[in-house]
Amino acid sequence: MKQQPQFHCYYLGNPYPLYTIVDPSVKKVTIQWDGEAFTCITPEEGEININDALKSFYTKESKRVIEERLKFYQPQFKVKYKSFSIENDSKKWGSCNSKKHLTFHWKLLMFPLYAIDYVVVHELCHLVHMNHDRSFWRLVGKICPNYKEAMAILGTEKTRDL
Ligand SMILES: [Zn+2]
Secondary structure (H helix, E strand, O other): OOOOOOEEEEEOOEEEEEEEEEOOOOOOOEEEEOOOOEEEEEOOOOOOOOHHHHHHHHHHHHHHHHHHHHHHHHHHOOOOOOEEEEEOOOOOOEEEOOOOEEEEEHHHHHOOHHHHHHHHHHHHHOOOOOOOOHHHHHHHHHHOOOHHHHHHHHOOOOOOOO
16 A cells, blocks of 8 residues: 655655555565655554665665766776775765775765766776875866866865865
Protein backbone atom coordinates (compact mmCIF):
# COMPACT_ATOMS: atom_id res chain seq x y z
CA MET A 1 0.00 0.00 0.00
CA LYS A 2 1.39 3.36 -1.00
CA GLN A 3 0.95 6.23 1.42
CA GLN A 4 1.25 9.95 0.98
CA PRO A 5 4.86 11.05 0.59
CA GLN A 6 6.34 11.77 4.01
CA PHE A 7 8.97 14.14 2.73
CA HIS A 8 11.21 14.82 -0.19
CA CYS A 9 14.70 13.58 -0.91
CA TYR A 10 17.16 15.22 -3.23
CA TYR A 11 18.71 13.54 -6.25
CA LEU A 12 21.13 15.51 -8.46
CA GLY A 13 19.77 18.82 -7.20
CA ASN A 14 16.04 18.11 -7.50
CA PRO A 15 13.57 17.13 -4.76
CA TYR A 16 11.52 13.95 -5.25
CA PRO A 17 8.77 12.50 -3.04
CA LEU A 18 9.56 9.64 -0.70
CA TYR A 19 6.81 7.03 -0.36
CA THR A 20 6.66 4.28 2.21
CA ILE A 21 5.62 0.69 1.57
CA VAL A 22 5.20 -1.84 4.37
CA ASP A 23 6.35 -5.30 3.33
CA PRO A 24 6.74 -7.84 6.16
CA SER A 25 8.82 -10.09 3.91
CA VAL A 26 11.79 -7.70 3.89
CA LYS A 27 14.35 -7.92 6.67
CA LYS A 28 15.46 -4.33 6.84
CA VAL A 29 14.52 -0.87 5.66
CA THR A 30 15.67 -0.21 2.10
CA ILE A 31 15.38 2.71 -0.27
CA GLN A 32 14.56 2.39 -3.94
CA TRP A 33 14.70 5.01 -6.62
CA ASP A 34 12.89 4.82 -9.97
CA GLY A 35 13.82 8.15 -11.54
CA GLU A 36 10.63 9.88 -10.37
CA ALA A 37 10.28 9.00 -6.72
CA PHE A 38 11.95 7.33 -3.76
CA THR A 39 10.29 4.37 -2.08
CA CYS A 40 11.14 3.27 1.40
CA ILE A 41 10.34 -0.42 1.96
CA THR A 42 10.02 -1.25 5.61
CA PRO A 43 9.19 -4.53 7.39
CA GLU A 44 6.88 -2.88 9.91
CA GLU A 45 4.55 0.05 10.26
CA GLY A 46 5.07 3.00 12.56
CA GLU A 47 8.03 5.19 13.29
CA ILE A 48 11.09 4.07 11.42
CA ASN A 49 14.60 5.37 11.18
CA ILE A 50 15.46 5.65 7.52
CA ASN A 51 18.76 7.48 7.98
CA ASP A 52 20.94 4.38 7.59
CA ALA A 53 18.98 3.17 4.57
CA LEU A 54 19.20 6.59 2.93
CA LYS A 55 22.90 6.81 3.64
CA SER A 56 23.60 3.45 2.05
CA PHE A 57 21.42 4.33 -0.95
CA TYR A 58 23.26 7.61 -1.50
CA THR A 59 26.64 5.95 -0.97
CA LYS A 60 25.94 3.27 -3.59
CA GLU A 61 24.39 5.69 -6.06
CA SER A 62 27.08 8.37 -5.68
CA LYS A 63 29.71 5.71 -6.33
CA ARG A 64 28.03 4.90 -9.65
CA VAL A 65 27.57 8.54 -10.71
CA ILE A 66 31.05 9.68 -9.63
CA GLU A 67 32.71 6.75 -11.39
CA GLU A 68 30.99 7.91 -14.62
CA ARG A 69 32.12 11.50 -14.11
CA LEU A 70 35.71 10.38 -13.38
CA LYS A 71 35.67 8.41 -16.64
CA PHE A 72 34.39 11.49 -18.44
CA TYR A 73 37.05 13.89 -17.11
CA GLN A 74 40.08 11.58 -16.75
CA PRO A 75 41.07 11.78 -20.47
CA GLN A 76 41.79 15.51 -19.97
CA PHE A 77 44.55 14.64 -17.48
CA LYS A 78 47.88 12.99 -18.17
CA VAL A 79 48.15 11.71 -14.60
CA LYS A 80 45.66 9.00 -13.69
CA TYR A 81 43.95 8.49 -10.36
CA LYS A 82 44.47 5.08 -8.82
CA SER A 83 41.29 4.48 -6.88
CA PHE A 84 38.42 6.30 -5.24
CA SER A 85 36.00 5.75 -2.40
CA ILE A 86 32.82 7.30 -1.07
CA GLU A 87 33.24 8.64 2.45
CA ASN A 88 30.66 8.51 5.20
CA ASP A 89 31.96 10.64 7.99
CA SER A 90 34.37 13.01 6.33
CA LYS A 91 33.83 16.75 6.74
CA LYS A 92 35.28 17.32 3.30
CA TRP A 93 33.48 17.11 -0.03
CA GLY A 94 36.48 15.40 -1.52
CA SER A 95 40.17 14.69 -1.14
CA CYS A 96 43.20 13.46 -3.04
CA ASN A 97 46.26 11.92 -1.40
CA SER A 98 49.81 11.32 -2.60
CA LYS A 99 48.88 7.73 -3.54
CA LYS A 100 46.40 9.16 -6.06
CA HIS A 101 43.46 7.88 -4.08
CA LEU A 102 40.43 10.17 -4.29
CA THR A 103 37.54 10.39 -1.85
CA PHE A 104 34.10 11.90 -2.29
CA HIS A 105 31.30 12.60 0.17
CA TRP A 106 28.07 10.58 -0.20
CA LYS A 107 25.95 13.74 0.17
CA LEU A 108 27.26 15.04 -3.16
CA LEU A 109 24.53 13.07 -4.91
CA MET A 110 21.94 15.50 -3.50
CA PHE A 111 23.55 18.35 -5.46
CA PRO A 112 23.25 19.26 -9.16
CA LEU A 113 25.61 17.47 -11.50
CA TYR A 114 27.69 20.62 -12.13
CA ALA A 115 28.57 20.70 -8.41
CA ILE A 116 29.57 17.02 -8.46
CA ASP A 117 31.60 17.69 -11.60
CA TYR A 118 33.41 20.53 -9.89
CA VAL A 119 34.46 18.30 -6.97
CA VAL A 120 35.54 15.56 -9.39
CA VAL A 121 37.58 18.07 -11.44
CA HIS A 122 39.00 19.68 -8.27
CA GLU A 123 40.36 16.34 -7.06
CA LEU A 124 41.67 15.36 -10.50
CA CYS A 125 43.49 18.72 -10.67
CA HIS A 126 45.26 17.77 -7.42
CA LEU A 127 46.93 14.96 -9.37
CA VAL A 128 48.72 17.77 -11.21
CA HIS A 129 48.97 20.42 -8.45
CA MET A 130 48.91 19.18 -4.87
CA ASN A 131 48.22 22.68 -3.47
CA HIS A 132 45.70 25.41 -4.21
CA ASP A 133 48.02 27.82 -6.00
CA ARG A 134 47.14 29.96 -9.03
CA SER A 135 48.03 27.28 -11.56
CA PHE A 136 45.73 24.88 -9.72
CA TRP A 137 42.75 27.25 -10.02
CA ARG A 138 43.63 28.09 -13.61
CA LEU A 139 43.41 24.38 -14.45
CA VAL A 140 40.12 24.00 -12.54
CA GLY A 141 38.67 27.00 -14.41
CA LYS A 142 39.79 25.68 -17.76
CA ILE A 143 37.98 22.36 -17.34
CA CYS A 144 35.12 23.59 -15.18
CA PRO A 145 34.35 27.24 -16.14
CA ASN A 146 31.36 27.57 -13.76
CA TYR A 147 33.26 26.31 -10.72
CA LYS A 148 32.46 29.42 -8.68
CA GLU A 149 28.75 28.66 -8.99
CA ALA A 150 29.45 25.12 -7.76
CA MET A 151 31.49 26.46 -4.84
CA ALA A 152 28.60 28.72 -3.84
CA ILE A 153 26.08 25.90 -3.79
CA LEU A 154 28.47 23.63 -1.86
CA GLY A 155 29.31 26.43 0.58
CA THR A 156 33.03 26.34 -0.15
CA GLU A 157 33.43 29.73 -1.81
CA LYS A 158 34.97 31.28 1.32
CA THR A 159 37.53 28.61 2.09
CA ARG A 160 38.10 27.73 -1.59
CA ASP A 161 39.02 24.30 -0.28
CA LEU A 162 37.38 20.89 -0.29
ZN1 LIG B 1 41.69 20.92 -2.78
